[in-house]
Amino acid sequence: MKLVFLIGLVLIGVVLFPNSVNARAASGQDIPVKALTAGLDNQLLNNQDRGLRMEVNLDVHSGMGLWGNSNKTGIEQLEQAVSNFSSDQPKLAQVYFYLTAYKDKPLDDQAFSEMNDYFQALSQHHIKAVLRFAYIWDDSNPKAQEPTTATVLQHLHQLEPWIKAHRNQISVLQAGLIGSWGEWDGGARRRMDEKSILQTLLAVTPKDLPIQVRYYNIKANDVDKNSADWNRVGFHDDYLIGDLHEWNTAGNDPNSATWKAMAAESKIVPVDGEMIWGVTNASDHGGKLISAKLIAKRLAQHHFTSLSLAHNYKEDGQPYSMVSWQHQYINRAVLDRLALPYQPSWFKKSGGENANRTWFDYIRDYLGYRIALTRANKSIANGQTTYQLTLKNYGFAAPMLTSQAKFVLLDKDKKIVAEKPINDFKHLQSRSEVTISWSVPETNQTKAKYLAFFFAGYDGTGNRLANDLAFLDGYNIISTF
Structure with a gap:
């Protein structure tokens, strides 16, 4: 009797709910x-194309490093950086190619040979470049190393095929070229035709290669908002100290139109950053370590894709802010x-x-x-x-x-x-x-x-x-x- 009753229930279900089996299958x-x-x-x-990055440099004429690495070849400096940051496993490196020796003449075969060798070394470590070309490394006497606008434009046209050939190894290209370290300081911007330089850079580089600029007003002043290039241009903020500062890419007012524009545009363009050097905490940050909480909030708000390991970590063998962060625990x-x-x-x-x-x-x-x-x-x-x-x-x-x-x-x-x-x-x-x-x-x-x-x-x-x-x-x- 129970069996007959159960069969009856099944038959009723099939009649009244014929799609129920299919509904379960669809789920x-x-x-x-x-x-x-x-x-x-x-x-x-x-x-x-993400994460913590190294920083390295090369004099493309001599093949040597600069500053504290002037006694090493650029590739030896790279190998040392890879070793120093091995536990962090960076797959990005900010690469400065200094064209200083060519400030008044065309690039020659030696320059391209040095750059080729360097990129081969990067490839062996599976590291991509956050690439920046620059001229002035001695900021105490910048005009002595400064090229003319005409020379910069000539070099950009020479670099065009090289950049295209190495596109797949370049994560982003920073505008560079103008001012000390390619950071577009105000004096250098006034001496150079910055719009011609940036427009030429955009013209000679692959359209799928993002370009980063140091300040938001560079993009606002020098790039047509209605052009396809507008959405190629991202940012690099080279003065992160936690607290907001006038040298930040979008200034120090989070309620400003510039700040809000960067927050919106950084959703579709890459943003790189670096803190100040640890040794300058005393002069630029009141002797304090930089707040991880404030940095994290800024990185999230402006959608940073990468951040320097070279700054305020363990340079000069000293423990700076990022070392401190390794002992600051957080939870959900x-x-x-x-x-x-x-x-x-x-x-x-x-x-x-x-x-x-x-x-x-x-x-x-x-x-x-x-x-x-x-x-x-x-x-x-x-x-x-x-x-x-x-x-x-x-x-x-x-x-x-x-x-x-x-x-x-x-x-x-x-x-x-x-x-x-x-x-x-x-x-x-x-x-x-x-x-x-x-x-x-x-x-x-x-x-x-x-x-x-x-x-x-x-x-x-x-x-x-x-x-x-x-x-x-x-x-x-x-x-x-």
């Missing part, structure tokens, strides 16, 4: 997704109170225990992008497999230097049998997420062994998601069939 099957936890963070430090409540982004699993170990985290860890891990797969689902109907895949960005900035991003199905030999490009991935903003719906025909699905995600910069090197996933040949393996 699909969840694909397990594991977020990255503490202890696995080093996996993300190899990601391209601290970041929530400051409205700063973070991935919840970042505070957990793989076993679920709480992990100790510092301000140094936080800034290192959240500069630029931090992309995680947060949800994954698949359903099968009508001869197709449909995937619903959600990505979220927990970093300070969008992955704007990405050249490609796609979900893929790979066969057993890791050959692509189907793919779903994400066309607007580079604009995935901090704290934002995107859900991709992808339907794959059965003929493709049956050939697949892996579901994976791939995203890369202009050199084609695959980057890792902030997930506990296998990473094979640049692919984040989401599921194996």
Whole structure:
């Protein structure tokens, strides 16, 4: 009798709710997704075009370093920097190429040979350049090393093919060229035709190569807002001290139109930064260390992609601000109170225990992008497999230097049998997420062994998601069939 009753209920369900089985099928099957936890963070430090960076320099005529490295070749200085910061694993280096010896003549074969050799050394360490050309390294007598505008323009045209040939190794190109260290001080700007220089720089460089300027008013004055170049021009702030200062890229008034414009534009253009040298804390910052909390807030507000390791860390063998940050512990409540982004699993170990985290860890891990797969689902109907895949960005900035991003199905030999490009991935903003719906025909699905995600910069090197996933040949393996 019970069996007859149960069969009756099933039949009633089929009659009254004929689509219920299909509805369950449409909801699909969840694909397990594991977020990255503490202890696995080093996996993300190899990601391209983001994070803490080194600083190095080269006299392109002599092949030597400058200042305290004048007794080393530029490449020896690079090797020393790689060793000094090995525990931090930087994959970016701000590279100053000083053209000082050519301030009144064309670049010659020697200059290009030195630059080629240097970029070969960078490549061997899988390091990309935040590149800046400059002339004046002796700021005590800047006019003695200053070129004419005509010479700068001549050099830019000479550099055009070289920059194009090395595009994939250049993360961003800083405008440089004018003033001490290429920082566009007011006196040098008045002596040079800055608009001609910047316009020529934009004209001779690849259209997909971002240019960074030191001050917001450089972009506002010298770039046509209605031109395609407007969205190429980002910023580098070389005077970060925590407290706001008139030498900051957008000035010291967070209520100003300039400040707000930089906050808006930095969502789509890369921003680099550096603090003052640790030794100048006494003269420029009242002898105090720089506040990690204030720096973190600024980095998040203006969506910084990179920050110098060379400044206020351990230069001259002394412990400065960033060393102090390594002993300043934070938790979720601290970041929530400051409205700063973070991935919840970042505070957990793989076993679920709480992990100790510092301000140094936080800034290192959240500069630029931090992309995680947060949800994954698949359903099968009508001869197709449909995937619903959600990505979220927990970093300070969008992955704007990405050249490609796609979900893929790979066969057993890791050959692509189907793919779903994400066309607007580079604009995935901090704290934002995107859900991709992808339907794959059965003929493709049956050939697949892996579901994976791939995203890369202009050199084609695959980057890792902030997930506990296998990473094979640049692919984040989401599921194996």
